[in-house]
Amino acid sequence: MENDTRWKQRFDNFSKAFKMLNDFIEKENLNKFEEQGLIQCFEYTFELAWKTLKDYLEKEGYDLTTPRETIQKAFKIQFISTGHDWIDALDKRNLMTHTYNENSAKEALSLIRDKYYFIIKELYLKLSGLL
Secondary structure, three states: OHHHHHHHHHHHHHHHHHHHHHHHHHOOOOOHHHHHHHHHHHHHHHHHHHHHHHHHHHHOOOOOOOHHHHHHHHHHOOOOOOHHHHHHHHHHHHHHOOOOOHHHHHHHHHHHHHHHHHHHHHHHHHHHOOO
């Protein structure tokens, strides 16, 4: 019962973060401050995404500890469809915290808009349907 409540509580926070990320994605022509905001929003949304996924999978009986392990298990049981994109996002997210370089920031923005947003959205929609 506790695991069932835990993932739903985490999902509530994930949902709020996803909606904010969605607002950033829908806005065009971001200024440099908004671009940094988008990157930071992605970072915490991604963090909540994998943790919500972990909580849900634990409710289903899986014992998981790390983000990588969680992503691999979710892909293996076909809960997520693009495990390699999730692992790539995990690896790049750790680099994004150091986006002081303008070229790195532009690359991060492109990856978030063109790739990572969609994997997070897929998870959001799937988990929404389980409530």
